[in-house]
Amino acid sequence: MNTQTRQTFSRALRIGLLGGIISVFLCLVGIVEIFGQRSLVEKLISLGHVFLFLPLLATGYLAAKSNSEQAQPGKLSLLLAGILSGLLGGGALTIFLVIGNLINIRAMFIHASPTLYGMLTFGRGLPGAWIPLLVGAFLGALGAVVHLLPPKVQQPLIRGFLGILLVGLFAGLIRPLLLARPGLLEAVGRFLFGETGLTEAGALISFLVISGIVVIWSARGKSVQARISRLPRAGQSALRWSSIGLLLVLALILPQFSGAFIAQVIVLISLNILMGLGLNITLGFAGLLDLGFVAFFAMGAYTVGLLTSYGEYGLAHLSFWAVMPIAIFVAFMVGAFLGLPVLGMRGDYLAIATLGFGEIVRLLAGSDFLGPLLGGPQGVIGIQKPCLGWLGPFLGVGIPRVCHGLELGGPKEIYYLAVVCAMIAAFVATRLRDSRLGRAWMAIREDEDVAEALGVNLIQTKLLAYMLGASFAGLSGAIFGTLVGSIFASSMQLMVSFNVVCLIIVGGMGSIPGVIVGAIALIGLPEAFREFSEYRLLFYGAALIIMMLSKPGGLWPSSIVQRELHVKEKDEPDPKVVSTITPSAK
């Protein structure tokens, strides 16, 4: 056996072991079992199986891939490497199965249940302990074969299966929507989706559609792109505006079509985008790590609560629209108040101090001391809903309030408020980033001392970063208050701050589209799948580690965006402008 083959196999060994460990881990934490209740393809394969076997398939693929940059080992040895790693992964499951059947490990691992063992052996119990081994070897070989396929076949295949997975994951959301519309759509829904997942026909169709798109795009995509770039400038911008318009129309009709649940998920995403954009100013632009960001969220929420509530603690009964700017302003000022004492701090110290602030605000809000004002643990209830239309006097509202117009009562209506606010916030954040202030923030992030030596007033600039960031969070809190209708100190958890930090890191520090992508990935996905919510932290941890290892710049890094923006500009100075710094003639 030459060294190269040995390398290939030792690598396959390692990858296989890793895959096995991951599979067993997913079993033990219960992900496999919980997703086992939902099927990807009805009566054929459950989502739990997907989670169980995907690592094994991946090991086969990776084992065959690992060496292919160098001189190719023979295809047969790559295939063998794939089988070996799959065998190892499956072997880990078999060992787990045998141990679990001989010794009772449920005292420690409550998820090591008979149901799980049943899934591992397809219902055969201990006598079927060889099954994972066989399946592992098969999947390993399959992974290796997929890797060895020419890209023309491989790409549509992989994308197609990912498509099935995606549609299968969303089946629980899409199906009720289709079934709710009698007629053709209902028939389509019944044809594609069964009670718990895709039907066989549905799986086949989603595979064909998606791989078909991939095939067509790879054949034609380049020429289409070329044709677009050949269009005159007016045509290109018309294309861009029409696609933006299309998206807007889609956004407009979405909640009416999708129902309250998805609307609620999107509202939560938007609220987190708002917070993310705010923290992106303090952390992403100015580099000031704020782990107590929830404090500003709480300020916005309590302002709306106290000024609009009909409950015991309502100080006034203003309309939501009048309170919204007040909430933003309160958060803005509190941003200065909390920013002042930590102005001189850097890095870790700043993080710890702000962490403290977040907790202080939560504890104060829930304390007996402020109880008479803020309701303590009982919270503020009876918060008004926003009302669109003629409300008589805009400021003072009678009791009980009558809304002559459209009341934004439920998530389906608040959706519009949240999405519009998030869009405005993204616009504002972009404007700020490209301004003199934005550049000063970034200079502070890069090198505080040098920025100061160039005349940047650190106190003023940092305070503005806190204040403007805080006002975004205040707006988010205000909308949250009116969405839920009540505010409790216990909803101002530390986790809210961490969520926002995580979504910024995953999306891409300092990147505005990154915040949006991060919010969808970290808030939207776990909200959309009930099964995930239990594993949210696990999911976050895994996402953060994977991101740090493979894409430290985030899903949508900021520098790429910048490059794209600037490339379009001409790079020569305008000769007509008379310079004051440099001599006009060289």
Place this chain on the structure above:
Amino acid sequence: MAILTANKVTKRFGGLVAVSSLDFEIEKKVIVSIIGPNGAGKTTFFNCITGFEKANEGEIIFDGTPIHRLRTDQIAHLGISRTYQNIRLFADMTALENILVGQHIHLHSNWIGAILGSAGTRREEKSALDEARRLLQFIELSGQGDLLARNLPYGAQRRLEIARALATRPRLLLLDEPTAGMNPHETEEMMKFIRRLRDELEITILLIEHQMRVVMGISERITVLDYGVKIAEGTAVEIQNNPKVIEAYLGRGSVVGSRTKQSSASPLPAVSTMR
């Protein structure tokens, strides 16, 4: 008339006296070098002028204004700018953005104008961009404004750092070892560049430099520091023949004798090759 005057400036770090009762003066539109062995207090003196460090005693007066109690950004507003011994560009910002940050004090738009996109803000941004491109052209980096500063070659980074300092429109520019790590050709270019700054932009230049070829080549006045004390001051020729300076660089004893015999005219260039 002196643009910068330092009276009995002292800076201590614990027991160490980095700068000791230093008197110093620099005339308008001249190039002055501060030289001295490592640890002589040159950079500390720079830090005192720019406000990075506060002098323990003494006063520094810039164009009639005492600046030793001002914050760094206030000093920058008065018209003093600097570069650093180890390049300190904003590495993850583009070359153009680096220069735009340099223009910070000459732009006046606030955040409200920026959000609303007011006409004044847009006009100001446009002229700032033009100015930045002009500066890029001046340092011969036209067309590379969109490169991240970290991706520029070393010499270009040095020039960009100077351009960023120039963008503040300084009247006094402090250069901390502008030719550090450069080859003879690059050094030659940098010397020409520094002369242009003075001749074309009429900026007073104070530099710290170790390469004696540069020091002797471009400075009109030279100040020598050793252990925080000024030991000599004068023109290049005066400094080269000052026994105290030779002693500070070479140490007391036999070396001085043998050296002065060989090349009594200019011992210091030889020193620079030894270091």
